[in-house]
Amino acid sequence: MADYSASDLRKGLKIELDGVPFEITEFQFVKPGKGMAMYKCRIRNMITGGTQDRTFREVEKIGKPDIYSRELVYTYKSGDNYVFSDPDTYEEVEIAEDAIGDRKWFLIEEMHVNILFYNGKPIDFDLPVFIEKEIIETEPGFRGDTANNVTKPATLDNGYEIQVPIFINQGDIVRVDTRTGKYADRVSSAGRK
Amino acid sequence: MTPQIESLAGDSTRLAALRPALKMRSKALLGVRLFFQSRDFIEVETPTRLKFPALETHIDAEPSGEYYLRTSPELHMKRLLAAGYERIYQIGPCFRKGERGERHHPEYTMLEWYRIDSDYMDILKDTHGLVAELARRATGGTSRITIQGRNVDLAREWKVITVSEAFKTFAGWDPAENFDEDRFNRDLVEKVEPALPLHQPTILKDYPIEAGAFARSKPGAPHLAERWELYLGGLEIANAYSELIDPIEQESRFHKAAEARAVLGKPVYPIDAQFIECMKAGLPPCAGIALGLDRLLMVFAQAASLDEVMAFRE
Numbered sequence: 001m002a003d004y005s006a007s008d009l010r011k012g013l014k015i016e017l018d019g020v021p022f023e024i025t026e027f028q029f030v031k032p033g034k035g036m037a038m039y040k041c042r043i044r045n046m047i048t049g050g051t052q053d054r055t056f057r058e059v060e061k062i063g064k065p066d067i068y069s070r071e072l073v074y075t076y077k078s079g080d081n082y083v084f085s086d087p088d089t090y091e092e093v094e095i096a097e098d099a100i101g102d103r104k105w106f107l108i109e110e111m112h113v114n115i116l117f118y119n120g121k122p123i124d125f126d127l128p129v130f131i132e133k134e135i136i137e138t139e140p141g142f143r144g145d146t147a148n149n150v151t152k153p154a155t156l157d158n159g160y161e162i163q164v165p166i167f168i169n170q171g172d173i174v175r176v177d178t179r180t181g182k183y184a185d186r187v188s189s190a191g192r193k
Numbered sequence: 194m195t196p197q198i199e200s201l202a203g204d205s206t207r208l209a210a211l212r213p214a215l216k217m218r219s220k221a222l223l224g225v226r227l228f229f230q231s232r233d234f235i236e237v238e239t240p241t242r243l244k245f246p247a248l249e250t251h252i253d254a255e256p257s258g259e260y261y262l263r264t265s266p267e268l269h270m271k272r273l274l275a276a277g278y279e280r281i282y283q284i285g286p287c288f289r290k291g292e293r294g295e296r297h298h299p300e301y302t303m304l305e306w307y308r309i310d311s312d313y314m315d316i317l318k319d320t321h322g323l324v325a326e327l328a329r330r331a332t333g334g335t336s337r338i339t340i341q342g343r344n345v346d347l348a349r350e351w352k353v354i355t356v357s358e359a360f361k362t363f364a365g366w367d368p369a370e371n372f373d374e375d376r377f378n379r380d381l382v383e384k385v386e387p388a389l390p391l392h393q394p395t396i397l398k399d400y401p402i403e404a405g406a407f408a409r410s411k412p413g414a415p416h417l418a419e420r421w422e423l424y425l426g427g428l429e430i431a432n433a434y435s436e437l438i439d440p441i442e443q444e445s446r447f448h449k450a451a452e453a454r455a456v457l458g459k460p461v462y463p464i465d466a467q468f469i470e471c472m473k474a475g476l477p478p479c480a481g482i483a484l485g486l487d488r489l490l491m492v493f494a495q496a497a498s499l500d501e502v503m504a505f506r507e
Contacts, residue, residue, distance in 0.1 A: 007291060028294060028295065029292070029293060029294025029295075029297055030294070030296075031292060031297060032382060032386070032429065033422055033429055034249065034250075034251060034252075034406045034432070035251055035377075035378040035381065035382075035404075036251045037251065038378065038382055040382070040383075055379060055382065057375070057378070057379070059457060
């Protein structure tokens with residue numbers, strides 16, 4: 001695949017360095033008075049998530065990674081792997097539990113996710129920002145206590161532990177922010193679903 | 194509303210919000226003219242379309258038909274000096290192909306001035322006086338401006354540090370002793386510029402001769418060029434020289450730049466033979482400077498980007 005020239009670099013571009021895919025998260029064009037153009041970048045390793053700073057000179061060629069994304073549907077868990085499938089072709093893609101990390105708690109069957117492939121292998125996926133889950137266990141709160149700043153532990157239907165406000169009851173449906181893993185708000189109360 | 198009209202309305206809102214910055218720009222331009230008028234400088238205008246843009250390794254000219262848009266008015270201004278004009282200045286657009294970023298725009302406003310029988314340190318006195326005066330005129334009556342949350346009086350003493358000192362302190366080597374262009378550029382941007390004082394105007398002076406562009410070598414120190422750069426709030430604002438007046442040395446530097454451009458695969462501009470001829474006929478000892486007015490306004494306006502001080506950006 002053809003390389004990028006340094007002048008192609010911009011925020012959001014995905015590049016390849018020494019066989020590792022990186023995304024440019026910050027970008028600045030710099031050029032000292034009589035000197036050569038340079039491109040100061042902060043880059044994020046798309047496999048490990050680590051960031052580093054890197055300055056490219058105008059004469060440099062930068063690798064273009066073989067990266068694409070596809071929308072697939074999460075279907076089931078098979079051993080240590082999570083299986084996603086293409087709703088049209090039924091083609092299946094497996095991602096190991098290790099690679100998914102804590103986000104496994106927020107995968108719901110039939111959920112559509114965008115999966116990112118590098119050299120044909122899945123390396124990352126985007127969850128919806130919010131998911132709805134049922135609280136299956138929490139201590140009862142005090143009647144009339146609607147304070148938001150006091151929290152108590154609760155358990156979701158998949159076993160995930162989360163801090164929720166005192167007024168949340170067992171059987172309530174809550175919205176969880178998948179970026180932080182934290183409680184966002186209540187969707188419906190138990191009994192009034 | 195059609196999308197086109199919506200975007201026009203958006204543009205009007207953006208332009209209306211720029212009023213304080215554009216007023217500041219207008220006051221600064223007037224300030225430049227009053228400053229130089231009172232010092233017996235003549236304002237000149239030189240061509241914007243050139244057949245022979247100044248040949249420099251890393252400065253690319255924008256083609257315009259059979260011409261190029263000027264990257265600097267330098268060569269024509271020196272022809273005026275050679276013809277006997279002692280003190281001249283010019284305010285006008287310059288163009289640099291491919292330079293675009295928060296601190297760069299392919300078209301920008303340059304202020305250049307030249308004086309004969311002077312050197313780069315005389316130009317520093319002009320610059321100090323001018324920058325303090327423009328702050329007074331453009332920002333509300335005093336030479337004090339705010340840089341990154343702190344009050345800085347531009348009329349007070351500026352820090353002057355040599356390139357060798359700066360590199361030895363912040364990058365651990367002396368480019369004047371053993372020049373390595375790649376390393377010089379990279380360390381300048383990554384190590385030296387970020388370490389320069391934010392709250393005191395700073396002059397970086399005496400560049401390695403290889404990075405001297407059109408500056409003459411320092412008497413008694415031929416490995417150094419009499420060149421300085423002004424930094425305000427870490428932003429490079431101006432570049433000054435004791436001008437090179439030796440036509441043989443000038444031609445040799447043009448040839449070196451041409452070779453370097455060819456190696457980089459960049460277009461090689463023809464040498465301006467008329468400029469060389471006028472140097473041979475006699476360019477008096479002189480000094481000059483190019484100052485980026487948009488960047489200076491960025492500092493005055495505490496702007497993070499040129500967007501905040503230019504009405505129209507590509």
